[in-house]
Amino acid sequence: MRIDFYRGSEPFNTMIKKHSILRFHSEPQFNMTPMIDVVFLLIIFFMLICQFIVRENYTLAVPDDCPSAVVTNQLDRNAVTVSVFPGDDGGGDDKLPLYAVRASVFDPYGQKYKNNFPLLLADLTDSIADQSSAKVAPLIHIRADRNLTYGQVQNALLASAGAGQTKIQIAAFRSEKVAE
Amino acid sequence: MKHYHSIRQRFASSSRMQIRMIPMIDVVFLLLIFFLMTANFRPREGFLPAELPRQITRSDLVELEPLLIYLQSRPDGSCVVDIGDAGSFTVGSPEERGSFSDLGVELKKIIAQQGRNLDDPVKLVPNALTKWDHVVKTYDMLWQLDLRNIIFTMVE
Numbered sequence: 001m002r003i004d005f006y007r008g009s010e011p012f013n014t015m016i017k018k019h020s021i022l023r024f025h026s027e028p029q030f031n032m033t034p035m036i037d038v039v040f041l042l043i044i045f046f047m048l049i050c051q052f053i054v055r056e057n058y059t060l061a062v063p064d065d066c067p068s069a070v071v072t073n074q075l076d077r078n079a080v081t082v083s084v085f086p087g088d089d090g091g092g093d094d095k096l097p098l099y100a101v102r103a104s105v106f107d108p109y110g111q112k113y114k115n116n117f118p119l120l121l122a123d124l125t126d127s128i129a130d131q132s133s134a135k136v137a138p139l140i141h142i143r144a145d146r147n148l149t150y151g152q153v154q155n156a157l158l159a160s161a162g163a164g165q166t167k168i169q170i171a172a173f174r175s176e177k178v179a180e
Numbered sequence: 181m182k183h184y185h186s187i188r189q190r191f192a193s194s195s196r197m198q199i200r201m202i203p204m205i206d207v208v209f210l211l212l213i214f215f216l217m218t219a220n221f222r223p224r225e226g227f228l229p230a231e232l233p234r235q236i237t238r239s240d241l242v243e244l245e246p247l248l249i250y251l252q253s254r255p256d257g258s259c260v261v262d263i264g265d266a267g268s269f270t271v272g273s274p275e276e277r278g279s280f281s282d283l284g285v286e287l288k289k290i291i292a293q294q295g296r297n298l299d300d301p302v303k304l305v306p307n308a309l310t311k312w313d314h315v316v317k318t319y320d321m322l323w324q325l326d327l328r329n330i331i332f333t334m335v336e
Contacts, residue, residue: 032205039208046215062225063313065280066320069226141227149253150315151308151335158334161232169227172316 058100060085060145066172078135080128080165082156084144097145097152101127121155129163143171228320232332246301246331247291251310251318259314266290271314284321291325301329308335
């Protein structure tokens, strides 16, 4: 005895057979290989283009809207970066900022330099001289926060000149930009 | 001729070493997301070249009389620029809307009036409370006018 299940005009068992064949042949599969390729390429791309500056990325906003500022494609390997930036409390015109030569920070309110700013200036000068001596044609990059005063930044200029490094470059953005 | 595989061979072929890709993909994605989220991209900065004198002293001994540019920042964010005795300009004031480019145009006229050359020294005289932003923008403006002999004054 044969029992035919009818749903509409098509026999039900025929429909099931068709459906199962369709499902078998057109089951969507996620092809992971090209995606993995792309992901790996992205990782390699980011690793290559990122220029990692270890512990030198202090929070400061350099002056902007300076069209004469020259933007180079690559970081200068002979550069010694001297940073001048306000402390955690935001600083002020009457407060001394923090000075840094690459990753070495000189805090005027720290244990060592409290009430002894000439010592800080001497150490800053020595540090610039030390770092510069390791370079072939040293170049001092002055990265100073735009909200600081000239009186606060000029100590870095004095230290550079004291270290015998007269060629400096002042960091600035070419266009008007609000930086971090 | 038909080849028959032994049970051991069949077992060996079925349990071949395979690299399990899925955990690796998971880790790679996690790493990618982590780096993208934590990366702090610093905008590319430009640099203004400058040269400091060999010995910075506070003496005013210069062979040729430089063009003195006095800079004074005001609390409203503007900057008063005095170009020698030639005139005073306010830059960045909300009312006057003067920019450093306008100041450059005025300075060019003054340089021409005074018969100065581009090689003649220009001395920037900020005070201790002049904003670094104003000093750098003035320096940039001078650089745009092809003035290269720029002297920074040290202040007390």
